[in-house]
Amino acid sequence: MTKDSWKSEIDGDELQVARRDWGYWSRVVLKYWPSILLTTAVVIAAAAAVMQTQTPIYAAQATVAVYPASGTSSGVQPFVMGTEKGIASSGAVLSIASKSLLIPVSKLQHGLSVTVPANADLLVISYSDSDPHVAQSAAQGIAAAYVAYRTSTNQPTASRGGTTTPSTAGAVQASVVTDATLPTAPVSPNRLLILGVAAVLGLALGLGVALVRDWMDDSLRDHRDLEIQASAPVLAEIPAMPRSRNGVGDRLAIVSSPNSRVADAYLNLRTRVLHAAVSRQANILLVTSPGGEDKAAIGANLAAALALSGRKVVLVCADPRWGQADALFGMDGEAGLTSIVHGDSKLADALRATEVPRLQLLPSGPAYPDPSSVSQSTAFLGLLTKLRNKVDFVVIDAPPVLASADTGALAELGAMVLLVADARATDRARVRAAANELSHVRDDVIGWVLDHERGVRRLREQSAYSRRPATQAAAIPSPQRPVLTWEDISGQSARSDQNVAAVTAGTRITQSGRHQETTSNGSHEA
Known part of the structure; x- marks a missing residue:
């Protein structure tokens, strides 16, 4: 979907129209029902208290x-x-x-x-x-x-005549x-009538307060609201998924719950990211967010989904200050990106295998005094150049846009940028600020992901037909795909870049920007 096509679908008055339909009213009631009930209870209690002060008649x-x-x-x-x-x-x-x-x-x-x-x-x-x-x-x-x-x-x-009339x-x-009988119940105050009127007034007052709060609320309402605020398309809506006893492990839903709606959402996101990669001839994806959103989980699940489709993927944790990608896979940061950039480790030693086939993790590494020096160093640029030429996809967990200037520098590398908004926490102001912060690389922003969305009706319609065990996707590598070892990535193998390009089943984007295709006999044609 191009920017012109999705922009043509957004009408500035559509949000106002949506507020007048039943969907808007039901959303307001469901969102603020505790305060509505509390207001009603307070009004009823006040009416009951006033009745207690009145003398029964x-x-x-x-x-x-x-x-x-x-x-x-x-x-x-x-x-x-x-x-x-x-x-x-x-x-x-x-x-x-x-x-x-x-x-x-x-x-x-x-x-x-x-x-x-x-x-x-x-x-x-x-x-x-x-x-x-x-x-x-x-x-x-x-x-x-x-x-x-x-x-x-x-x-x-x-x-007057002396007679009586x-x-x-x-x-x-x-x-x-x-005869009058002894009354047993007072006629005033009419308790049932007063309490009934108080209940109606309380509900009306509670709903009015809810409407005012909703009007003053700056939080995101739905994916359409996010598109309007960000001036960019929403590629996926990730449903809210309750955590179980496994804790953070459940955040890797593409692995722990492959048949869930959450996993289906990541598969849809993978399809749209691949479409953007082909049209832009790029294979580096920068995953970031305005602030404290769970971008690490989005990036990790997307990287796993790409790997399960038969692609060789590297997930780079380039957020040493707030990064959580290491914890998602249960790995420490003894050797990682920062140690490679500072010359303390080699790429082959820092790369870690994960439970997902064809997915490797490059942890953030130990903390250094100046984290910004990592993303702006020539060593990091060289590392990305090496990775982009050796694998099918590089997914980078980048620092938040509004908390670090590193993301703006990383975005200038020509990578695709995917931003994450949280339906529970991200407000409109931060979405607009993040979009403005990346305005100099606006063309590289492929879209947004709305995380923890609670009402994803379109998601069920889009993914009902595609639900299948994730093991099937992992077990369908291309018969022409050669298997690479990670020594190839570190440069210890003598295999040429042309042979490395054959990793992709069909197409792959190289550093030079050329679109290569694998023919049936294994040769490459530009």
């Missing part, structure tokens, strides 16, 4: 039936019920109730509520109080007072049809 109610007094010819009309509602809460009725209940009229007015059900000649007299017994007695007392008031106003009055105000009679 109990309500009791009595029902009074209103009907025309005996002797009247017409029923009570709806508008009359409105009048009766006002009478039931009037001072005259409450004064009667106050005498029997020994409760001030003002307090009775505060807790009283009178309602008229639709299409019914009923008065529902409710009374609320913090004491359920007071609420019951007050509701019953006010209902009885209203009935007594209506009974008293229904007494006959004398007319019913009072015009006494056209209504009332009776209590439902």
